[in-house]
Structures are given as structure tokens and as C-alpha cells.
Amino acid sequence: MTNSESAGPATTPRTRAKARHILDNYYIGPARDRNVLEVWGYTERFTYSPGDRVALQVSTTAATWDLEIGRDGATYHPVLQETDLPGVHQETPPDCSVRGCDWAATYEFTIPKDWNEGGYLVTLRAERDGDVVEEHHLFLLRREADRPAAPYVLVCATGTWLAYNCWGGSNHYEGITGPERNAFSPVVSTQRPWTRGFCKLPEGAPRAVPDVTHVPGGMVRYPYMEWAYAYGYSKKYASAGWASYERHFARWAEAQGYEFDFATQHDLEADPDLLSRHACAVFVGHDEYWSANMRRAVDRFTENGGRVARFAGNFLWQTRIENAGRTQVCYKYIATQDPLVGTDQEHLVTAAWEVAPVNWPGAQTFGANGLKGMYAGLGRCTGQGSNGFTVYRPQHWAFEGTQLGYGDQLGASSRIFGYEVDGVDCRMEDGLPFATGADGADPALEILAMGLATNVEPDHGTWGETVYIGSADAAFKALSLFGEITPETLDRSTRGNGVIVSWKRGKGEVFTAGTCEWVMGLARHDWQVERITSNVLDRFGAEW
Known part of the structure; x- marks a missing residue:
């Protein structure tokens, strides 16, 4: 808009x-309160290729968190799952929406050669005292440069994604x-x-x-x-x-x-x-x-x-x-x-x-x-x-x-x-x-x-x-x-x-x-x- x-x-x-x-005043972002159960994460880049190293920057107030990554194609297909990863609560700057969160990497993995190109949904789950929260991230996987290119390329509108992303306040x-x-x-x-x-x-x-x-x-x-x-x-x-x-x-x-x-x-x-x-x-x-x-x-x-x-x-x-x-x-x-x-x-x-x-x-x-x-x-x-x-x-x-x-x-x-x-x-x-x-x-x-x-x-x-x-x-x-x-x-x-x-x-x-x-x-x-x-x-x- x-x-x-x-x-x-206009009213x-x-x-x-x-x-x-x-x-206009609904806020989505870090609570900045360790008593609030939350889990959030992002990657440094939007796009990766097989063989690339991916670092997830995750902050949670839970003691542990679970991870699932799946290819979000014609059907959803999980490709990586981890449980009971150690939770780390990371400080988030007040202007994180402008200057970034500057979180440390808390989980890293190398993308296997057999993962197919497409959108990969990252699911983060955390639990405490019976309460469960689930948040999501996404990255795109491009085919390796030495493979023949596909006839078509879908170019995702990340410029507009960023413009509307209200996480952190603005x-x-x-x-x-x-x-x-x-x-x-x-x-x-x-x-x-x-x-x-x-x-x-x-x-x-x-x-x-x-x-x-x-x-x-x-x-x-x-x-x-x-x-x-x-x-x-x-x-x-x-x-x-x-x-x-x-x-x-x-x-x-x-x-x-x-x-x-x-x-x-x-x-x-x-x-x-x-x-x-x-x-x-x-x-x-x-x-x-x-x-x-x-x-x-x-x-x-x-x-x-x-x-x-x-x-x-x-x-x-x-x-x-x-x-x-x-x-x-x-x-x-x-x-x-x-x-x-x-x-x-x-x-x-x-x-x-x-x-x-x-x-x-x-x-x-x-x-x-x-x-x-x-x-x-x-x-x-x-x-x-x-x-x-x-x-x-x-x-x-x-x-x-x-x-x-x-x-x-x-x-x-x-x-x-x-x-x-x-x-x-x-x-x-x-x-x-x-x-x-x-x-x-x-x-x-x-x-x-x-x-x-x-x-x-x-x-x-x-x-x-x-x-x-x-x-x-x-x-x-x-x-x-x-x-x-x-x-x-x-x-x-x-x-x-x-x-x-x-x-x-x-x-x-x-x-x-x-x-x-x-x-x-x-x-x-x-x-x-x-x-x-x-x-x-x-x-x-x-x-x-």
C-alpha cells in the first residue's frame, strides 16, 4: 500500500x-523480558546453494529449543530436525528493525548436496511449563552453479517483504x-x-x-x-x-x-x-x-x-x-x-x-x-x-x-x-x-x-x-x-x-x-x- x-x-x-x-499499534518482536516465553531466528542471507554453510541466529527465553527445516514445495518435506538445542537469550537493540539484531550464531549446518532448489521453511519451537511457542523463518535454495540452469527462475519480491516486515517495531x-x-x-x-x-x-x-x-x-x-x-x-x-x-x-x-x-x-x-x-x-x-x-x-x-x-x-x-x-x-x-x-x-x-x-x-x-x-x-x-x-x-x-x-x-x-x-x-x-x-x-x-x-x-x-x-x-x-x-x-x-x-x-x-x-x-x-x-x-x- x-x-x-x-x-x-483516514477517519x-x-x-x-x-x-x-x-x-496501527500492534507490535510483533522481542519482548525484552526473560519471563516471556519466545523464540525468534533469522539467517544472514536470503539465498543459499548446496554446500553453503548456514548460520542461524536464534534468541529464546526457553532453556532449550527444537528446530525443523523442510522444503515447502508442492508438498512439505522435512529435511533436518534437531531437538533440545541449548537456548540462548540475546539482547536486542531498540532500533533492531533499522540496524539489525546483531545476534550471535547459535546453530550452524552445511546444506547437503541432495537438497533441491526451492523455499525452505525453518520452524523454531520452544516450551516452558507446558506453554509452547512456534515461530518461522524462510530461506531460498538455488541450484549449484555447475548444474544446468532451469528454464524458469522465480524471483521473490524481497524488496517488498522488507518494506512490510514490521518485526521489531518499524x-x-x-x-x-x-x-x-x-x-x-x-x-x-x-x-x-x-x-x-x-x-x-x-x-x-x-x-x-x-x-x-x-x-x-x-x-x-x-x-x-x-x-x-x-x-x-x-x-x-x-x-x-x-x-x-x-x-x-x-x-x-x-x-x-x-x-x-x-x-x-x-x-x-x-x-x-x-x-x-x-x-x-x-x-x-x-x-x-x-x-x-x-x-x-x-x-x-x-x-x-x-x-x-x-x-x-x-x-x-x-x-x-x-x-x-x-x-x-x-x-x-x-x-x-x-x-x-x-x-x-x-x-x-x-x-x-x-x-x-x-x-x-x-x-x-x-x-x-x-x-x-x-x-x-x-x-x-x-x-x-x-x-x-x-x-x-x-x-x-x-x-x-x-x-x-x-x-x-x-x-x-x-x-x-x-x-x-x-x-x-x-x-x-x-x-x-x-x-x-x-x-x-x-x-x-x-x-x-x-x-x-x-x-x-x-x-x-x-x-x-x-x-x-x-x-x-x-x-x-x-x-x-x-x-x-x-x-x-x-x-x-x-x-x-x-x-x-x-x-x-x-x-x-x-x-x-x-x-x-x-x-x-x-x-x-x-x-x-x-x-x-x-x-x-x-x-x-x-x-x-
């Missing part, structure tokens, strides 16, 4: 104080590090545990897009936040993390027989040529935050003949990766405070891609961008929409075998359209949408399907109701794109769209389904969404 979460939810005066407490949305209680931190650390819900979720945990359409006259609801507070999970679980997004795609792809390697956006930062070893790079879920180096790696790959399949939404912010990959920086709405402003490196200022001094429209990489899209199906934001795409060009190769026609709804039953979507500036001609190019998109790209989105959540004055999004995002968009906030620019900034686009770029090709929730079409076995996904993967991996 964007501005509304950093500024606090009426009668509910403001209570709503801010309910929505992230790129809210926190304990600013002068106000809910001020966000422009600096976050990789050296800390993931917040509860990023690595593992119970079956049935609500999505940001609810399973039912908002009923007119009823009070607006946010089921995922209600569930998170009821069960002790981070309210950010539905916005980022392996469990909500990449896991669904990885399980589906493996079950369908596709051969994937795994990487992170941070791997692209460290190894700009990583994608060249594959035919197709895949991005899924919510990939809001990217560094310039990550983005350049994708651009270079596509221009040189690579294929990009992006089933993800909300491409919006430039970040910087510093401190040898341990720190992520994004000043966002206060980008004028970025230290690079006014320097010869100010093109790396951490603002929205379309905003000066960055001036690098997101649509030039993926064919769509966050500022032209935004919210759908979240609260009252198009809360009575279909949560599917309207099909405009059913004859396109991506729709082969789907039985979709002009005007049909794609993915409405599985609710794939939302909660944040990417759009494109377009015009309608003879009932078909065409990219204007005004937002940096190539006018030659094809808009295959589209839905409506908004940057404003309407407030109908229902007594006791909290409107979460409000109008702060529209104001930010107006100031960013038009230089001022006036009734006219604010009105122009309320409307957006989400698109599916196909685009031949350089020697390569890009397919973008600009929505966070595409993975729900796969998890819920929507056969038309599955067929389109297979059509894209089959075409983009055919020459491998």
Missing part, C-alpha cells in the same frame, strides 16, 4: 483515536523510529526475523481482497486485519511474504511439472547477470519496491532476448540497497530528505519511479505502473466490483483454450483483481483500449484485459465506521504527477485501472498481469487463470 498507511488511516473525528490504536509504513508513534522508517534491516505470517500461514487465512463483495448499506470490513489481530499475526501478512504470494505460485508450478530455479530481488542486486542463465524470469504477487540495479537487470535481460512473465501488482518505489545488502532505503513521501538530493547521484533518490528526480516511468520496464493503478477490492475501493478483469482482446495467444470472449470476466470467481493493481494511460477506440504512451508505456503494447481501480476509498458517513484508505494516496498522486493539489488534479488522481498487457520489447517479450492476487486463481484452481499462466510459461520457455 501507499500513503494512507504511513500517515495513519472521521468520532472514531479517529480508537481507530488509530486498533489499526518498517517503510509505520514504526517506533520516528518522532511520532506511527512515523515510518526510511531505513530497514535484513538482519532480523520475519514478522509473524510472512513465512507460514494457517489454511484459510483471509486475503486482502475478501471472499465476498461489499454489501451496500453495510459497515465496511477488513477481514484480514480483524483475523490478524484476533490470532496474533502481523496485519502486514496479507501484503507481503512467501506465505501469501510466492508460495502459492511455487506449489502450483511444481505440481504442473514446470522446472524452476529460485532467486530474490536482492540476488539481482548482487548478480546483475543472474537472469541471463534462464529463458524466462517470473515475478508474482506484490513487488512494490525495487532498486535501480534490480530493475536494470530485468531491462537488460529483456532487451537481449529474455522473456518476462509478471503476475504481480503495484510497481511503484525505487529503493537503494546499502551496507553490503544488509540495509534497504526508501524515503518515499519524504524523498526531499534523501541524502542524495542535489548530488550527482540524485537519479537514485528513493521516490516513485515517475517522480523527479527519478523520472524513470515504471511502464518502460513492465508495461504498466502503480500510479496508474492502485486499489481494487480493498474495503470500499471498488468494493462492489467483480474482482476480475474484463477481456478486450480474446484472440490473443495468451487466451488460447480459455473460451473467453470480448467483455467476459476473467478471474472474478477466484477474485484475482486486487488488492493493488498496475495500470496504463489509455484511450478507447471502437471498443478497444490502446496505450497512449503518456505515462512512458510503449504505444505498441497490447492491452488484453482491464479492470477499474481507485486511489480514494469513499466515506459514506456510516456511524462508527473506519475508512482505512481515505484520500491521502490521491493527494500524493496529484502532487507527484501534476505538481499541485487542486480540486481538478485531485479528481484526476482518483481514478486508475489494472491491466493485462503483452509487449515485444527489444529482442525479448513481456507479459504482465498487473495484479497482486493472480496467485489466487492458481491456488483456487480457476482453470481459465491456470490455462493463461500455462500459455505464458509454455511460450516463454519453449526455446530452452
